[in-house]
Amino acid sequence: MSKFNSLEDHATRRFRLAGKAYLEGGDPFFAPVDTLRREAAASGRRFVSFANYDYLGLSTHPEVKRAAAEALEAQGVGALASRLVGGQRSLHTELEQDISRFLGVESTLVLVSGYLANVTTISHLLGSRDALFIDELSHNSIVSGSKGAVAQTVTFRHNDFDHLDFLLRERRERYRNVLIVVESLYSMDGDVADLERLIELKERHNVWLMVDEAHSVGVLGDTGRGLCEFAGVDPARVDLIVGTLSKSLASCGGFVAAKSAVVEWMRYTLPGFVYSVGLSPVICAAASAALRLAQEESWRVKRLRENAEAFVALAHEAGLDTGPAIGRGVAPILFPDSFETLAASQHLLENGFYVPPIIQIGVPKDQPRLRFFISAAHTREDVKGVIDCLAARAAVAKERPAAAAGAALAP
Known part of the structure; x- marks a missing residue:
């Protein structure tokens, strides 16, 4: 019989192995x-x-702080419930519309966490007859989403789209639906995905493409609209764009952007949205103000x-x-x-x-x-x-x- 380990003993041992x-x-x-x-x-x-990813230097901007303070005074701190069952604030819709216009997409859904946006979206989209192809250096939120999905996960070498092409040619016909997930600007290496090549592979192999724009909104492209602007690609050709409000937008939370029909389906079914509280009005107001300033300044x-x-x-x-x-x-x-x-x-x-x-x-x-x-x-x-x-x-x-x-x- 194995020796019983308390949770404290287990944690201590794991911490030591992790590099204490x-x-x-x-x-x-x-x-x-x-x-x-x-x-x-x-x-x-x-x-x-x-050490802080306040890319546009907006986190202490007077207008961002003023917008947050006004929302606090007018609507209080909390969102108080899931938007589906507790109703939403007008600020939620305004922020989603602002992000959609900025990115050049049809519709956007905001969530309480950028990490959650990846985890819940990936695990929700795919079934047991589907497959997920991810970069070997994918962020942990993408990896966690893959572990929560019942679909098969296939990993390709970092930014090696010849390798991805080989894997798709070899395996695509085995699956009903296939989703490729990449990051736009990789948060540990500072390199970018070749979006034009990805679009070519997506269309040739008849698969979906999801781009994590967490570190590229406000950063890539002449006006900071992300990888699509940087690569000169129409955002409509990307099936899903996932991002965060915590970097260039000086706030907190995440979003998923896609065609209107896709976002409307997610509004009623996406677990990380339906079963989670909405964004605080304070957060929404701050993010909206930062997004406006990113364009004005x-x-x-x-x-x-x-x-x-x-x-x-x-x-x-x-x-x-x-x-x-x-x-x-x-x-x-x-x-x-x-x-x-x-x-x-x-x-x-x-x-x-x-x-x-x-x-x-x-x-x-x-x-x-x-x-x-x-x-x-x-x-x-x-x-x-x-x-x-x-x-x-x-x-x-x-x-x-x-x-x-x-x-x-x-x-």
């Missing part, structure tokens, strides 16, 4: 950012965060692009590895091992830059990194400063082995 040893020198996660920022300001020190998209391109260019000049990042919104800097990544993160924090390490969770174990979210609110001095800080540390690290070797050879 990395925290023994200090926990770089869950930092009280507001406190750190306040303390730095009070002492005249620098504190610049590259279009310079923010341009400044974000310039900052991100400068970040990647300066990193390359300094000999730092940004992987496949294209210089839009998010970019990693890769390190040889997790402990070096932790040390680099701590070095940045000591010099006024907050960039938590990405190790063990969310990326392959042999590809630890610091992930930088670039914002329109960052200055060129912020961007250059953080690269200079990392480059100086890297130069010192390179000198240490040479110095040690020289000492060992000395008489």
Whole structure:
């Protein structure tokens, strides 16, 4: 008989296996950012965060805060029920219409979580005679959605659409319906999917295509309308667009956009919508205000692009590895091992830059990194400063082995 393990014992063992040893020198996660920022300001020190995906710098915009405050005063905090059984607020419909117009799609449904939007949509669409094809570097919300689906899941190599084409040619006829799911801008690597190629594969193999635009709305395209604008593709050719309100729109929640008939069906059947509370009026108002400002203050998209391109260019000049990042919104800097990544993160924090390490969770174990979210609110001095800080540390690290070797050879 196996020994009984308490839930506490189980959790402790799993935590140790997941890499608790990395925290023994200090926990770089869950930092009280507001406190750190306040303390730095009070002492005249620098504190610049590259850990928050406020891509357009709208999270503290006076008009966003004013819209939230007015909604709070007029309608209170909570949505109070599922929209289906408890009724909805006019703000829900207004936000959905605003997103639809912005993206150039027929209809949109907003949910309380971007993560939930992927999980519930994927698991709801497919049956036992269907298949789901996903990128090997898909976000955990896509993977979780695949695990909740009764359909078969097939994984293709990251952004390798020749491989996807091969798999579809080999297996498409086995299934009734097939859904391809990709991300537009990948949140760990900062690279993008080839939408034109995906559209060609979708139409040739007669399958559905879902694009997760979480990190690309407000980022990709001349006016921030996402991967379709960036690639010059009509959004009507994409079956489903899923996104979030928590990044460029400075709020919280998710959305699913599609043809009107599809969204209307989901309004009455999608579990994550029907059986979950609606968005708070405060959240709706803030997101709507941010979306309006993103269009009125279009310079923010341009400044974000310039900052991100400068970040990647300066990193390359300094000999730092940004992987496949294209210089839009998010970019990693890769390190040889997790402990070096932790040390680099701590070095940045000591010099006024907050960039938590990405190790063990969310990326392959042999590809630890610091992930930088670039914002329109960052200055060129912020961007250059953080690269200079990392480059100086890297130069010192390179000198240490040479110095040690020289000492060992000395008489």
